[in-house]
Amino acid sequence: MSRYGPRIAALERRAERDRVRLEDSDEEPQVEEPAAYLREGAGRAIWLYVEGRTGGRMVPFSAAELAALERAMNAWFECYALCHGIEIDAVFTIRDAAELLLETHNVIETAQLLLGVPKHNPSNGGGRYGPGGQ
Numbered sequence: 001m002s003r004y005g006p007r008i009a010a011l012e013r014r015a016e017r018d019r020v021r022l023e024d025s026d027e028e029p030q031v032e033e034p035a036a037y038l039r040e041g042a043g044r045a046i047w048l049y050v051e052g053r054t055g056g057r058m059v060p061f062s063a064a065e066l067a068a069l070e071r072a073m074n075a076w077f078e079c080y081a082l083c084h085g086i087e088i089d090a091v092f093t094i095r096d097a098a099e100l101l102l103e104t105h106n107v108i109e110t111a112q113l114l115l116g117v118p119k120h121n122p123s124n125g126g127g128r129y130g131p132g133g134q
Contacts, residue, residue: 002059004052008068011045015072022079034083035108041076042097043107045069049094050102069094081117088115 018041022033049069052059061069074090081088092114100110112118 002052002061002065004048004059004061005065007048008065008072011041011048012068012072015041015045015075018079019075022082034080037076037079037083038107038111042073042080042111043101045073045076046094046097046101046107046110050098053098066094073097077111077115080111081115084117086117088117090115 018037049061049066052061070093073094074092077090077092078088081090097110097114100113101107104110104113
């Protein structure tokens with residue numbers, strides 16, 4: 001297990017709780033929720049991977065850690081899509097999402113490119129995601 005193991009486990013638990021809460025809810029999601037699933041969820045999972053792969057010292061993530069990061073990220077992508085009325089079975093790799101995030105500097109744009117939900121609009125004002133960014 002890498003030094004990121006506890007953070008990865010916490011992200012995965014939170015993602016699963018968020019997905020269950022959203023799927024079990026009879027109420028319509030709040031307007032702010034879709035972006036929160038990305039900024040506070042998927043974006044954090046993706047950024048943890050980027051953090052471990054940059055900075056001169058590559059973290060040796062175990063196969064289990066990478067799988068947990070992907071499950072967390074994909075669960076939040078599913079929540080985001082569900083908030084837009086679309087059910088998906090997200091199966092994206094953390095590496096592909098990280099590469100897109102590094103290109104776009106915007107987790108909302110990254111999700112739109114991967115999911116097509118809602119239609120991609122680079123001027124949506126989603127904000128930059130990274131250390132201290134929103």
